Amino acid sequence: MSDAHNEHESAIRTPKQLAVAVIGFFVVVIFGIVLLVKFVTTDKLTGAGSGSQEPEAIASRIAPVADDGYTLKDASGPKVLQTGEAIYNVTCAACHGAGVAGAPKFGDAGSWSGRLAQGYDTVLKHAVEGLRAMPAKGGNPDLDDVEVARAVVYMANASGGKFKEPEVPAPAAPAAAEPPK
Numbered sequence: 001m002s003d004a005h006n007e008h009e010s011a012i013r014t015p016k017q018l019a020v021a022v023i024g025f026f027v028v029v030i031f032g033i034v035l036l037v038k039f040v041t042t043d044k045l046t047g048a049g050s051g052s053q054e055p056e057a058i059a060s061r062i063a064p065v066a067d068d069g070y071t072l073k074d075a076s077g078p079k080v081l082q083t084g085e086a087i088y089n090v091t092c093a094a095c096h097g098a099g100v101a102g103a104p105k106f107g108d109a110g111s112w113s114g115r116l117a118q119g120y121d122t123v124l125k126h127a128v129e130g131l132r133a134m135p136a137k138g139g140n141p142d143l144d145d146v147e148v149a150r151a152v153v154y155m156a157n158a159s160g161g162k163f164k165e166p167e168v169p170a171p172a173a174p175a176a177a178e179p180p181k
Helices: 015-041 055-062 084-096 109-118 120-129 145-158
Strands: none
Touching (some): 084 145, 109 120, 109 145, 120 145
């Protein structure tokens, strides 16, 4: 009968076991509190020697987010057209530099020969409207058609083409004011 298991009996049977259990519980709780305090106070030290109050550190924390590498453009001002090389470097080189997804590689006369044989107008149409894996305007909708044409001429001529640089259209004249009625 002494070997039978009683569900209502405690695992602690002697006063010594009770003392060890209570002391162990308090040690674990105190250790947890110490670790929590250490976690909360670490890396948030300010004052002498921490570097957090230096003018450079303060300036980097309060600087506006858009100040790093962003330039604002006047949308109402006249658009400054970029060169073909600049457009190629920013937009086209990602695919045409390595020949990604069937794009003719920059400077490779063999991969451009079939396209150059189709003529300037066809190559330009494909560049402006997109063709197969290439999105319209190379995926940059901010480009003007003249800028796309300049990039096409730059890439084609570097690959054996003899295309002429496109003419920049004259700016549209402002609409005449209607006479008062």
